[in-house]
Amino acid sequence: MRFGPLALAECDGAILAHTVKLPGDVFKKGRVLSADDVEKLRAAGFTHAMAAKLEDHDIHEDAAANRIAEACAGTGVRAAAAFTGRANLISEVHGVALCEPDRINAVNAIDEAITIATVPHYAVVRPRQMVATIKIIPFSAPAAAVDGAVRRAQAHGMALVTVIPFKYQPVGLIQTWAEGTKESVLDKTTESIRQRVEAMGSQLRKEIRVPHNDKSVAGAIMTLLDQACRPILIIGASAIVDRRDVIPAAILQAGGALERFGMPVDPGNLMLLAYHSDTPIVGAPGCARSPKTNGFDWVLQRLCAEIPVGRADIQAMGAGGLLTDIGARPFPRSADAEEEQVPSAAQIGGVVLAAGRSSRAGGINKLLAMLDGKPLVTHAVDAMLATSARPVVVVTGHMEDQVRAAIGDRPVTFTHNPHYADGLSTSLRQGIGQLSKMAPQLDGALVALGDMPQVKAKQLDKILSAFSPAEGRSICVPTFHGKRGNPVLWGRDYFAAMETVAGDTGAKHIIGEHADQVCEVPMDDGSIFVDVDTPEALAAIGAVVAQ
Secondary structure, X not given: OEEEEEEHHHOOOOEEOOOEEEOOEEEOOOOEOOHHHHHHHHHOOOXXXXXXXOOOOEEEHHHHHHHHHHHHEOOOEEEOOOEOXXXXXXXXXXXXXXXXXXXXXXXXXXXXXXXXXXXXXXXEEOOOEEEEEEEEOOOEEEHHHHHHHHHHHOHHHOOOEEEEEOOOOEEEEEEEEOOOOOHHHHHHHHHHHHHHHHOOOOEEEEEEEEEOXXXXXXXXXXXXXXXXXXXXXXXXXXOOOOOOOHHHHHHHHOOOEEEEEOOOOEOOOOOEEEEEOOEEEEEEOHHHHOOOOOHHHHHHHHHHOOOOOOHHHHHOOOOOOEOOOOOOOOOOOOHHHHHHHOOEOOOEEEEEEEOOOOOOOOOOOHHHOEEOOEEHHHHHHHHHHOOOOOOEEEEEEOEHHHHHHHHOOOOOEEEEOOOHHHOHHHHHHHHHHHHHHHOOOOOEEEEEEOOOOOOXXXXXXXXXXXXXXXXXXXXXXXXXXXXXXXXXXXEHHHHHHHOOOOOOOOOHHHHHHXXXXXXXXXXXXXXXXXXXXXXXXXXXXXXXXXX
16 A cells, blocks of 8 residues: 555545545545545645555455454344444344454454454443454555455354353242341342343242251252252352352252352352253352352353353453452443443434425326335335334325335334425424434434435445544435435434424535534445436336336
8 A cells, every 4th residue: 555645646546644624625534535536635735645545455444344344243243334444343132242362362463454352252242232343554454464364253163253142041049048147138139139130131030048058058959950940049148168168068969060169250259160960050159249240240141141151261260350349340230221331333213204296207106116026115114124223214295005005014113294295304304303202312313215226235334334423423424426425324413403404405504514524425336326206217227117
C-alpha cells in the first residue's frame, strides 16, 4: 500500500487518510475519492491529499475484516458487516463464550495490521452483546496475512469464537445446619442460589435442609438424585477444609467420586467438585451465600451450559482468578443489570414504508407485482428481517388489506397511515411514531422503501455496522460513486424531528442540518437508487403485474 501526500492526479480511487473540510462540504477519513472529489479538492486550492492507494497484494480493510470475522465466528455468534476496517462478532444467545487465549494470540501474531480482541475466555454473554472485534489497523492488509489469519482462526476445524448457550438444568440444593444456625441465613442463601440459576435459564427444583453430618447429607444427595436434580449444590454450615470433611465424606457414602478440592480463585478457594455418574455435585464455599461473583459462579456457569468441568479446568482458573474487591465484577441478578455492564451492539429498529398510491405505475399497486415468485414489497421486508434490526414496522396505506395479505405472517408489526395520500412524510411519521411506542429503548431506526426490491440484507448490514453516534456517525447514508441513496439509518436523537416532517421528500433536510453526523457508506452497486415507480421500471427488473 502506498501512503502519504499524493498528487491530485494520482488520487482517483485513493482512500482519504484524514477528514478534509471544503466550502459547503466535508470529505471524511476513509472516503474513496472519485474523479469529482478530486476536482472539488483542486477547486478548493489543494494540490495534494494525504491518502492511501492499494496495490495488487493488498486487501481493503473492510474486505479483510469481513473475511477474518467470518472465519472466527462459530456457533452462537454472527459476524456483523465491517466498516472502517472493523467487524464485530455478536452473540446470538445467552451463554458462555469460548475464546481460547493461545489461539487469539496466534492470530494477533501474524501481522501488526490485523488485530482481534475478545471478551475473556468463559465469559457469560447475552444476545446482542459484542464478544469480539476484528480491526484492520491501516487501510488494507497484506493478502498473505489475511490468509494466514483465516487459517489460524479455523485451526483444528474449530471456529475461534463460539458461544455455548445455557441449557435448562433442574438444580438441587442441600443446606446443612448446626447449633446456632439462623433460619434467615438459610433463606437468604436459598434466594441467592435461586437468582443465580434462574439468571441462566435454569430452575431451583428442590432444596433440602439437614443437620451437618455425613449421614444426613448422604441421604439428601440420594433424594435429589432420585428426583433427577443436576447439578446438586451443597452449602454447609461449616466450610469444607479437607477431603475427609463432612461433605466430601457424605458424597463418597452416596456413591460419588471426588474430582477436585480447592480452586485457585479468591473468593472461592474452598470449593469441592465431585460427580455421581454424570451428575455434578458442588460443595460450595461459604462465599456462595453472597451475590458477589466468586469461583463458585465460574463453575456453575459452565455446568449450566453443559461445558465439561474437571480437575484441569479448575486448575486453569488461577490466571485472572483474584476477584476480591473488583467492583467491576458484580454478579448480575437480572438481564437489565447485566446489559448495563457489557458492551452491546446498537439496538436498531426497522421501518418499511409501503403505503404509497403507486400513482405513476399505470393504475396498479406496484408493491403487489410479482418478482422472483413473490410480491415486490416482500423483498424489502425480507431483507430487513434478515438483519438484526428489530422490531420491524411496516407502514400501510393504499390497498392496506392487500399489502398485509401479501406480507402474510412474517414477524412484523403493521401500522396504518390514514393520511398516505398527503405524501411520504406522513408514512415516515407514522412508522417512527409506532417504533418509538413499541421500543422506546431503541438507539436508532433503519428506514427502507417498500418499492426498492434490489436492496439486499448485506447492504443493510453494512449500514447497520456503520452506525456509531460516539464517533460522529448517527445518520448513515448509502452511496454509490459518491451519490446518496436509500435506505437511511437515523439515530434516536432525530426521531422527534422526523415526526414533524411534511411533504413528499421525507427527512432529507435533517441530513443537511446535521452534516457533521452524516456517515456515507459506500456500496458495490447502484441498487440503492432503484425505486420502482413506473410500468417501464417494473418491466426492467422483471416484475410481473397480476392481471
